[in-house]
Amino acid sequence: MKKLLFTSLILSTLLSNVAFATQTIKANVNGMVCAFCAQGIEKKMRALSQTKDVYVNLKQRVVAVELKDGQTLSNDTVKDLIKDAGYEVTSIEVSEHPIAQIKAGYETMEKEKK
Amino acid sequence: MFVKPLSVIMPCLAILLSYQSTEAAPMGFSESTMAMGDFNNNWREAFINYAITPRDAFGVSATYMRADDKTKTRTLEELTYTRLLKRWNMPHAQANLWFMGGLGMLQGEDKQAGNDQSFDEIMVTPGVQFDYETTRVYLAATHRFYRASDINHDYSAVRAGFSFYETEYDRTQPWFIVEARNMNGLSEKIEITPMLRFINKNFFIEAGVNNSREPRFNFMYIF
Numbered sequence: 001m002k003k004l005l006f007t008s009l010i011l012s013t014l015l016s017n018v019a020f021a022t023q024t025i026k027a028n029v030n031g032m033v034c035a036f037c038a039q040g041i042e043k044k045m046r047a048l049s050q051t052k053d054v055y056v057n058l059k060q061r062v063v064a065v066e067l068k069d070g071q072t073l074s075n076d077t078v079k080d081l082i083k084d085a086g087y088e089v090t091s092i093e094v095s096e097h098p099i100a101q102i103k104a105g106y107e108t109m110e111k112e113k114k
Numbered sequence: 115m116f117v118k119p120l121s122v123i124m125p126c127l128a129i130l131l132s133y134q135s136t137e138a139a140p141m142g143f144s145e146s147t148m149a150m151g152d153f154n155n156n157w158r159e160a161f162i163n164y165a166i167t168p169r170d171a172f173g174v175s176a177t178y179m180r181a182d183d184k185t186k187t188r189t190l191e192e193l194t195y196t197r198l199l200k201r202w203n204m205p206h207a208q209a210n211l212w213f214m215g216g217l218g219m220l221q222g223e224d225k226q227a228g229n230d231q232s233f234d235e236i237m238v239t240p241g242v243q244f245d246y247e248t249t250r251v252y253l254a255a256t257h258r259f260y261r262a263s264d265i266n267h268d269y270s271a272v273r274a275g276f277s278f279y280e281t282e283y284d285r286t287q288p289w290f291i292v293e294a295r296n297m298n299g300l301s302e303k304i305e306i307t308p309m310l311r312f313i314n315k316n317f318f319i320e321a322g323v324n325n326s327r328e329p330r331f332n333f334m335y336i337f
Contacts, residue, residue: 030204030205031203033208035313035314038315041143056283057282059249085168086143086201
């Protein structure tokens with residue numbers, strides 16, 4: 001009985017972690033120099049049903065897309081949407097950090113540069 | 115004094131680089147609609163296009179042009195096509211080569227002593243623009259033909275400018291831009307307009323006063 005309870009506890013902890021794990025796709029983008037022109041990227045990303053939030057950083061050439069809980073999105077879809085908006089993706093990675101944390105990281109980095 | 119060197123620089127830039135009047139880009143992203151306006155005393159243009167692909171847009175445009183001495187006026191309504199011929203995406207810059215063309219009806223009026231004339235003609239307006247932009251620097255050169263039977267109002271423009279500082283994506287960025295332009299057969303002068311440009315992710319506006327002390331206002335908006 002104890003063993004069953006322990007296993008259930010472990011499983012429920014794991015499952016709850018999976019259910020609430022944040023997934024953010026972060027792309028480095030070439031050619032993104034103007035907010036007015038880059039709005040296409042944001043609009044295309046926000047139109048996806050999987051998207052929770054979008055972050056664009058022109059200085060760091062980064063576009064990050066945070067997904068809703070339990071949603072998935074392929075890197076290729078992100079790449080294609082950015083390409084369709086007129087830009088070129090040089091690298092792409094999946095992060096477990098939410099956009100708020102990624103944004104705070106860049107802000108700290110820029111403050112330190114000053 | 116400032117005009118003379120420009121008359122040398124303009125053709126050189128046009129050769130090295132080579133749109134229509136004003137902007138960062140003459141079309142928006144795929145499946146977007148872009149509206150644009152460019153207004154001063156002698157040149158007023160309203161333009162709207164729809165991007166059917168990331169590289170192609172179709173639209174309509176209405177342009178009013180007037181000679182400096184007010185003896186000639188032209189009104190042009192066109193169907194337009196815009197094509198992104200080539201884009202260079204660099205780590206901290208972007209450059210573009212555009213084709214813009216139109217086909218429409220020109221209504222003209224020439225006022226001369228005792229001999230006023232008005233006419234309607236078909237006009238074609240093919241042209242190219244090259245632009246280069248970073249988060250701090252903007253350069254563009256445009257040449258567009260405005261041709262009808264016995265009419266040549268070819269348009270040339272160069273622009274250069276800088277932003278006062280870099281901003282975050284959600285903030286409005288101020289720029290200083292100078293444009294030199296000329297329309298053949300309507301003005302013998304090179305119109306030079308220093309302007310303040312404000313770029314935000316939702317809008318693009320420019321305002322300035324040209325070397326004839328006339329105000330100028332431009333805007334762009336993407337739906």
